Amino acid sequence: MGRPTIADIARQAGVSKGAVSFALNGRPGVSQATRERILRVAEEMNWRPHSAARALGGSRAGxxxxxxxxxxxxxxxxxxxxxxxxxxxxxxxxxxxxxxxxxxxxxxxxxxxxxxxxxxxxxxxxxxxxxxxxxxxxxxxxxxxxxxxxxxxxxxxxxxxxxxADDREAMLSIVDYLAALGHRRIAHLAGLPAFHHTQRRMRALRDAAKRLGLEEAVSVPTDFSDAEGAAATRALLARGRRPTAIVYDSDVMAVAGLGVAAEMGVSVPGELSIVSFDDSVLARIVHPALTALSRDxxxxxxxxxxxxxxxxxxxxxxxxxxxxxPRLTVRESTAPPGLGRASKTV
Amino acid sequence: MGRPTIADIARQAGVSKGAVSFALNGRPGVSQATRERILRVAEEMNWRPHSAARALGGSRAGxxxxxxxxxxxxxxxxxxxxxxxxxxxxxxxxxxxxxxxxxxxxxxxxxxxxxxxxxxxxxxxxxxxxxxxxxxxxxxxxxxxxxxxxxxxxxxxxxxxxxxADDREAMLSIVDYLAALGHRRIAHLAGLPAFHHTQRRMRALRDAAKRLGLEEAVSVPTDFSDAEGAAATRALLARGRRPTAIVYDSDVMAVAGLGVAAEMGVSVPGELSIVSFDDSVLARIVHPALTALSRDxxxxxxxxxxxxxxxxxxxxxxxxxxxxxPRLTVRESTAPPGLGRASKTV
DNA sequence: CTGAAAGCGCTTACAG
DNA sequence: CTGAAAGCGCTTACAG
CATH class of the missing domain: 3.40.50.2300 (Response regulator)
Structure with a gap:
């Protein structure tokens, strides 16, 4: 007989379609006894709402x-x-x-x-x-x-x-940690500057730098791509006095940055600490595993x-x-600055 | 007046609702002239189909x-x-x-x-x-x-x-390439054995090994997780005569394997070649970049x-x-076997 | 608390 | 080629 409708249930239970609708939707308008009877019949007939009909009748699309x-x-x-x-x-x-x-x-x-x-x-x-x-x-x-x-x-x-979530607080927790390790020159590979959270993170870094009296704290905006992440990292590491720590706004950029460090012979975390603003499988599986902000x-x-x-x-x-x-999960990519190539590991 | 319906269009164009429906759906049943008039009116009124009504009337959910x-x-x-x-x-x-x-x-x-x-x-x-x-x-x-x-x-x-797509052909192209480079001991970190494509890949490797007279060609099933990918790689590399090349069924496992090689001091591609069956940003951004099967x-x-x-x-x-x-994109993770630590660098 | 009816915006036979 | 009507399966006022 095809799929059962509320009309079938109504006939079976000896009530009106309206009553069935009320019962099925848990609304007032039917007595407790009939409600239970209706629900039982609906169950027996294995009735399921037809989403389109529901959307048309009511005004919900579901x-x-x-x-x-x-x-x-x-x-x-x-x-x-x-x-x-x-x-x-x-x-x-x-x-x-x-x-x-x-x-x-x-x-x-x-x-x-x-x-x-x-x-x-x-x-x-x-x-x-x-x-x-x-x-x-x-x-x-x-x-x-x-x-x-x-x-x-x-x-x-x-x-x-x-x-x-408070991106500002999150950024402050990263910078405070890096400063506590002894870092004085911190770079930030930011995401798209049009994003609200990008601005909040950049501003938080500036404020923290002032408060902590850092020597340098620069935010470099990118388009979130691995290509720009890699290019910007290359530019930063090519400078005379390069940063000793880089904070990446995404895990993909952080991994790309890690690759650039390897390519340029800069040891992580010996000569460069890396922190990712996003945690994920990516951050865990690379080598060294990345210190990252985790959240549920x-x-x-x-x-x-x-x-x-x-x-x-x-x-x-x-x-x-x-x-x-989000809270900082410390892994293997962060350490005090200037440990040099000695700590390069492996 | 709220959103326009086909009834509004019908009234405005001086035809029936049915005619409007036919015109709007490009069906026969209306003359070219009225069809055009109806479409013009619908356009003017900025009419859009109501998806639920359409789903209920016809029998498509859309x-x-x-x-x-x-x-x-x-x-x-x-x-x-x-x-x-x-x-x-x-x-x-x-x-x-x-x-x-x-x-x-x-x-x-x-x-x-x-x-x-x-x-x-x-x-x-x-x-x-x-x-x-x-x-x-x-x-x-x-x-x-x-x-x-x-x-x-x-x-x-x-x-x-x-x-x-032919996973068998794809696997053969990998194995042929590795054999041409000189590899005689090839391992395959496979995905879930319940998957159809996993079985086809495993079988293709066995067949190729026989045809090419390889010394060893083993497939190790996993659950596709980075954890099992890493663990299985560790086990393979800890053996006396370890494989000189490993084929990974996913990019995530391949990256995890690359990490294990670094951890164990096995140079890639000097002492171990790595191929990923999946190409993605992941395969590109790690260091060395992974040779992988690419497809559109x-x-x-x-x-x-x-x-x-x-x-x-x-x-x-x-x-x-x-x-x-899928076709093989050769990057930096494959080379002839036994180049040893000399080629490690970078 | 309950029932009979109208209506949501379409599509689709069914007659002309 | 066209029009008037019924119907898709629900929900929701509106009377009792």
Missing amino acids: AVGLVIARPARTIGVEPFFSQLLSGLQAVLSARSVALQLMVVEDTEAEIEVYRRWSSEHRVDGLILVDLQVHDPRIAVLEALALPTVVLGGPGRHGSLPSVW TFALGGQVARVLLAALDDPAGVRDVRTPT | AVGLVIARPARTIGVEPFFSQLLSGLQAVLSARSVALQLMVVEDTEAEIEVYRRWSSEHRVDGLILVDLQVHDPRIAVLEALALPTVVLGGPGRHGSLPSVW TFALGGQVARVLLAALDDPAGVRDVRTPT
């Missing part, structure tokens, strides 16, 4: 969207995103909400997707990543009135709720999903959420 | 699904998948078909997702990856009668159409999407598609 804008030459979906996705889906699928994922070339294309999804009623809400300093997406999303949670901040996210990205994804679900129920009742600051 | 089953400890979504996704979406979104992506723990959970999606009418078709030798998913999908394209093969995919994974994704779309239109009219065999 899905939320996530668009990642990355130029093709960068790594694409990095370990960070795969962890985030898992965390998101763990929470969303428990509520039967699907996740629409899309990878596009740039912010313009990203905005187009939001407009299309909105007009096609594809999604009920959105997750916004890679927050920019002057972010054109914010105004668009406010205008579309699509419930959205921003991963990033604090600040620069307009009236949209944000889930954020899976849990972060779950947190974002919960905030978004709350926003769907009550767009006005949602507050910004601060998540734990 | 989406296809891809489930990736990976235990949490492996890298998750690898570069391979991100490329594949991009290729899939490039073709699918041109036809306004969404992609439902889900990451789960194991095959059992994966099958559950298929059953749920099927009964909820969430997707019109599926893409199946990581084909197994005895794959329980095949029978389930045949029974669900959900149009599905298998990425993998040839063989073992039942009545489902397959898009495949983006194009592969596009190909899979095209076959799936064809299967949606006509499930019976789809044939298996063979894609180009």
Whole structure:
């Protein structure tokens, strides 16, 4: 007889379709006894909601969207995103909400997707990543009135709720550690300067340098690619008085930097300490293993999903959420400066 | 007035809703003149299809699904998948078909997702990856009668159409190259033995070893994790007569193996040649850069999407598609054996 | 607390 | 080639 519908259940249970709908959705409007009977029948018939019908009747699409804008030459979906996705889906699928994922070339294309999804009623809400300093997406999303949670901040996210970790505190923890080891010349291979978190990290480094009286502390912006990471590292290490420590904004760039150090005969950590702002398998498997900032990205994804679900129920009742600051995992790529080639190991 | 519907267009153009639907979907049933008028009106009103309504009225969900089953400890979504996704979406979104992506723990959970999606009418078709030798998913999908394209093969995919590249030929090209360099003892750090392509690679190595009269050619199965890749490499290199070349089934394992070689003071490529079966940023950025099998994974994704779309239109009219065999990109990690520590440097 | 009805925005036979 | 109508499977006011 094909898939059972609520009409079948209603007939079987001897009630109206409306009553079945109320019972199935846990709403008031049916007595406890009939509710249980209806649920039992639905179970017996192995009924499942038809997502399209539900979306048409109600006004929910039953899905939320996530668009990642990355130029093709960068790594694409990095370990960070795969962890985030898992965390998101763990929470969303428990509520039967699907996740629409899309990878596009740039912010313009990203905005187009939001407009299309909105007009096609594809999604009920959105997750916004890679927050920019002057972010054109914010105004668009406010205008579309699509419930959205921003991963990033604090600040620069307009009236949209944000889930954020403190990149400033994180950067300070790195610099404090390096300074404690004795480093006085620290370089920072930053990501895209348009990103909000890039600016916060750069600013934190400047502030820390002043406070600690460092001899040098420079941030070099890049496009996050391994190519620019390698090129910038080469330039830094070719200087007369080169930095004794480099902080990389991504694990991919950090690994590329490690390769350049090997290529130029600069020992790590003997002559150069390396810290990655992102932790992942990459940071662990290279040699020497990289000291890196670790965080529970899976849990972060779950947190974002919960905030978004709350926003769907009550767009006005949602507050910004601060998540734990990433913590430094020390491995083999950091040491006091100037140990020289003696410590080069292996 | 809210979003325009086909009823609005019909009123404005002075025709029936049915006529509008035909015109908008490029079907016969309206004259050329009225078709053009309708399209013009739709354009003026900035009409967009409501995906749920379309799914309910027709019987299409407007989406296809891809489930990736990976235990949490492996890298998750690898570069391979991100490329594949991009290729899939490039073709699918041109036809306004969404992609439902889900990451789960194991095959059992994966099958559950298929059953749920099927009964909820969430997707019109599926893409199946990581084909197994005895794959329980095949029978389930045949029974669900959900149009599905298998990425993998040839063989073992039942009545489902397959898009495949020849892993056997690919392995032979590696072994032939290593043998030509003079290697006589070759090891292969394979992936999960349950995977169809793992078996084909292992068998290809055995056959090549016999044909070439190699002294030793052993395949060691692993779970694809960096941990097992490292452990197995350690065991191989600790032997008396160790292999002079190791072929790794994934880039992550190859990088882990490279780390172990460094740790044990085995120079690459002087004392050990390393080849990765997967190419990616990882293979390029490490030092020495890894010789690897390259393929156009983006194009592969596009190909899979095209076959799936064809299967949606006509499930019976789809044939298996063979894609180009991956080709060896030689970098710095391979050399004739026994050059010894002299060539270590850099 | 419950039932009968209308409606969500499309698609698709079925008559003309 | 075209129009009027029914129907997809739900949800949600609106009466009782």
